[in-house]
Amino acid sequence: MGVKKKINVLKRRSKFLIAPIAEYVKKDRSRIRGTYTKYTSNLPIDEKTILYEAYHGKNITGNIYALFLEILKDDKLKDYKHIWVINDQENPLIKQYSNMPNIEFVQVDSKGYLKYLASAKYLLNDTSFPFYFFKREGQVYVNTWHGTPLKTLGTDINGRSMSGHKNIQRNMLHVDFLVSPNEFTYKKLLNSHDVYEIFPGKVLDFGYPRVDLTLNTDSSKVKEDLTIASDIKVVLYAPTWRGEVGKENDTSQALLDDVEAMQTALGSDYVVLLKAHYFTTQFFKKVGLDHLCVPDWYDTNRLLSAVDVLVTDYSSIFFEFLPTQKPVLFLMEDFAEYELSRGLYFNKEDLPGPVCMNREELVSSLLQMDNLRYELNYKTFLEKYCYNDTGMQSKKIIDAIFHNQYQDEQIKTETKKEKLLFYCGGFYNNGITMSAINLFENIDYSKYEVTVIDNSNNHKDKFNNIKKLNPKVHVLFRPGVFNRTIKETYWHELVMRRGVISEFMEKKAPVHAYKREMRRLIGDAKFDYGVDFGGYNKFWSLLFAFSGFKKTSIYLHNDMKEEFNKKVNGKFKHKHNLKVIFSLYKFYDKIVSVAKSTNEANKGALSSLVPNSEEKMVYVNNVINAKGILEQRTQKEMIERSRTNYLILREAQTDDDSVLNIYGVKAPSKTNMNFVNIGRFSPEKGHDKLLLAFSEVVKDFPNSRLYIIGDGPLKGAIQKQIKALNLTEHVVLTGQLNNPFSLLDYCDCFILTSEYEGQGLVLMEAMVLDKPVIGTNVTGIKSVLEGGYGQLVDNNVEAITSGMNNYIRNGLEFKKFDYDKYNKEALEMFYKHVCNK
Structure with missing residues (x-):
């Protein structure tokens, strides 16, 4: 071996040894993933620990807070440990509960957070856990979401990237209990995230626990907390924040003008409060009017118990105010623009209160509240969206989750059809993509539920081709990166270089990490058949090879020996990937060529790599979309x-x-x-x-x-x-x-x-x-x-x-x-x- 070649080999080996450690030391996210992964492998699940997270740790409010309060009252759960995720360590509620030895507070991504996320038996969230999270066997994930949607969600959002909902979608596949305020919400949530028929959990259409706080809180205590006189009526203005970071003044000044206009019109018998985004609150503080803003830490549903009139725009807050049967008004100055850019599930004419298109109309409506007639719309909304709201929903939910009650009322949306999971090769403009599109156009959907999984990265062909898929196909996206420890990284990198070429590599390959990654992506969703339809991506071939599906197949779309030796512009196109993929064929149940002669060529070149090759190496002709061809001509x-x-x-x-x-x-x-x-x-x-x-x-x-x-x-x-x-x-x-x-x-x-x-x-x-x-x-x-x-x-x-x-x-x-x-x-x-x- 020449000196230059020896130096290059030494450099490669040095990089191989140093890179995983350097990544762990230098990159916070890598260290966080590695620590969490270690905890999931080493820590036992604590059967009496509950983790609570609301709005990614921004506050201690809402559905999760309401459940927490109910759990504290349950004598059967009195010896449980409670872990609250809260990033703001100055939150007053921390001080309120700090004297209780079984309550602990942690911040997102901290070691404490990673430890309890990995080991707590019960995980309660109203949005989603981070990319690196996956639910371990034995954990129970309760997701309450955070509102009946007026605005569109997930794939229904106008102009949104097709993968923009990827982490919420992924979280849903880990959920055991989805708490919903009404039928409309759980159907919209699951369908807009493309998981309705494959959702593995149970829906508790029991109502929102946080509405209990609205119906059961003493309004005089709220006024006392906010230093409002008992005889003063409260108008709450709760708009959706639509500003840009760095340009907070642009929207905050307009909100201040709205508040002042309402306050001036209503006079001293009323106080107009603003429940707004953090950035808006900071602006009000800067101009000395922060007394008009409800503190971010103060629970909104407790607040609603003291509110006489609600003014909002596109926020779902009004659904939870309706059970009070007090007036709701809507200020939608940018309705046309917002409907076009974001999209809404409702017509403004159907809303349970006047829709005002400018500040002047709002003030006029406020002054005529007693004469506004929206009883029919109000009644319709109460019957359709608030039928669960009795003020006792938290206990019912706790009884279902912790005490195994109300099983006959729990809803399963998952289909009983056989389920197939495909990786289709990235959806580039090529024959593999067209073959997949054609197959999905012809599969019998009365018998099979079909799901495709792909990376969430964008390229110019991908989303155009995904849009061509039959609408019955579910599309999952892979968010984040591969969770692994330093040790797993070394073995994974070796596999990615050499393949699983020997008995030694079979023993050392981090198969448990590949199974864990697939679980991170699909949660508890059950797939009968895993199909690596692409056949050229070694990472996805690894995941499917060790996925544990009832049956796995990998497609060979070409004479693979010729592909192995193919050069483009003097460089091998597929050699490095195929070397690894060839070594994985033995772990698949079927190796599927797409034509008889192709199968013969592949058998001749590769059968030595496939035990029982005569049985396992088969061919399946590609399906064609004749109807589409004839239409397009x-x-x-x-x-x-x-x-x-x-x-x-x-x-x-x-x-x-x-x-x-x-x-x-x-x-x-x-x-x-x-x-x-x-x-x-x-x-x-x-x-x-x-x-x-x-x-x-x-x-x-x-x-x-x-x-x-x-x-x-x-x-x-x-x-x-x-x-x-x-x-x-x-x-x-x-x-x-x-x-x-x-x-x-x-x-x-x-x-x-x-x-x-x-x-x-x-x-x-x-x-x-x-x-x-x-x-x-x-x-x-x-x-x-x-x-x-x-x-x-x-x-x-x-x-x-x-x-x-x-x-x-x-x-x-x-x-x-x-x-x-x-x-x-x-x-x-x-x-x-x-x-x-």
């Missing part, structure tokens, strides 16, 4: 410019809705012979051969044209080759198209000249449109075209040239493709091999 739009017709292939609106960007190509002419190819610009697709062959065709048939649909790393090389072969006037590169079928339908003949294929899905798409097809006689393509569905030619320039020339001269007879029969057989294969049917 008709979506054609032409424009004429300089007496030339252009086929519109893409269009996009800009930020200025008065401007439309369109992209098109010169429409294929009937006087030309138009060939078309669809494929990623990658070495295995053989575009270089195709162009060489086509350059020979053009010599004899100059009216020939070739349209190539796709994109990829070799685009620059392909453009240079087109220029070098003088094919600029004959070859059109269209780029990636969402709908290639309108152009394909205009062309005469489809040609695919790959070095190898998994199955050649694009061939069948052309066959659905009854197009003549020419393909090289290689793995994947052979399985599709044999039997007379197209012309197979040898994989060389001369044979491809001859095939194209022969088509121009003589046409091509081919067998009609029965896509309905094909799909039925492909699905039967899927159910048999993947679902064990």
Whole structure:
């Protein structure tokens, strides 16, 4: 070994040894995750400890506080230990309870927090625990959420990233008891976070415990706490904060003006209080008016017991005020903008009080409170959203959770269908993504519940492709990073470099960490079948290999030995990942190729890595979306410019809705012979051969044209080759198209000249449109075209040239493709091999 090589090896080994320790020492989040992970492995679960967390530790209020108070009154729970998560150590309630030896206060991410989060038997939260949290076997997670939603949630929020709800979604899959104020709330919450049918917990549609505080608190005590005279009426203004950090004054001044306008109009018989965001409170303090703000630590529901009139905008607070049967008014100056940007679940005309569009209307409505008639709306809201509010809900909830009562009233939303969990390879614009979309369009949803899991990172293709999934498919996103200790990190990194290649590595691989990570992501959700449909990502292959599902499968979308050796621009594309993934095949129940010839090639190259390979290595043909193809072929739009017709292939609106960007190509002419190819610009697709062959065709048939649909790393090389072969006037590169079928339908003949294929899905798409097809006689393509569905030619320039020339001269007879029969057989294969049917 040369000196330079030795130095490089030494550097790599040094980095391998130092990096995990350096990360642990330098990065707080890494240290937090590692400490929490250690606690979950080493600490026993304390059967008599309860952890309480409200609003990520911002205060001690709301549903969690109400449950805490009820638990303290329960003699059967008197020897329990209570851990409150509160970041503000100056909170007055800490002093109030500090003399009780069984109550402790911790801050989010502190060692105490990590310890109790890992070991407390009962975990109570009204929002969500951090990314690193996962519920251990034996823990009980109670989530109360924090309001009946007026504003949209999760995936229903207008313009929100599809993964913006990822941690709440993940938390829901760990929940044992979801406390809900009404049917509307739990259905909206679970559906908008895309977990309704896979939610593993039980819904307690028992009402909110915090409403008990509103109905049972002595209002005179509240006025005393806030130094308000007993004969003064209270107007509470509780708006949603919509400012920006750093620009608090912009909204806070407007709120101050609102408060002053109301106070001036109502006079000295009333006091107008503001319950607002922390930033707004700080602004009021700065201008000497903080006495108008209700302290953040003071429980809002206790406060409501002393309120005579509530003014809000989009806050859910009004639902919990309704049982008092006192007036509610809404100030919605930005209603149109807010409805467009965020979205609302209600029409403003249906709300149980006047909706005021400006300050003047609000003041006018306040002065006419006695004459405002909203009894019908008010009654409707009480019946639909407040039917549980009797003032005794906290005890009922405690009895259900701690004393095993009311089991017949607990609701299960989880379906009884068999459940499949897929990883689909990242949803890039490629054949794997299209295969997944097509499969999900055809699965029998009366028998199967389908869920896809993916990283939450964004790239330009991902969310556009996810939107194409059948709406019955659930989509989960992976938030945060892999929890692991330093020791686990070393072994994981070794696995990621070398794979599980020996008995020694099988013993040392941190399988428990992979199981724990899968649990962190899916909680208690039960999946029967785990399918690594992507097959190229070693981390996801590890998670699925050791997931513990009833049956696991991994897909091979290509001749994997060829993929292993593939180079793009002089560099191996998949070698490092596939080395690890090949070593994991033995841990899967089925290794699924996507065509008969592909399975034969993969068996020949890889069967030595797969025990019982004859049984475990199978093939399942890809499903095609014939209906979608036939619909998209008709979506054609032409424009004429300089007496030339252009086929519109893409269009996009800009930020200025008065401007439309369109992209098109010169429409294929009937006087030309138009060939078309669809494929990623990658070495295995053989575009270089195709162009060489086509350059020979053009010599004899100059009216020939070739349209190539796709994109990829070799685009620059392909453009240079087109220029070098003088094919600029004959070859059109269209780029990636969402709908290639309108152009394909205009062309005469489809040609695919790959070095190898998994199955050649694009061939069948052309066959659905009854197009003549020419393909090289290689793995994947052979399985599709044999039997007379197209012309197979040898994989060389001369044979491809001859095939194209022969088509121009003589046409091509081919067998009609029965896509309905094909799909039925492909699905039967899927159910048999993947679902064990």
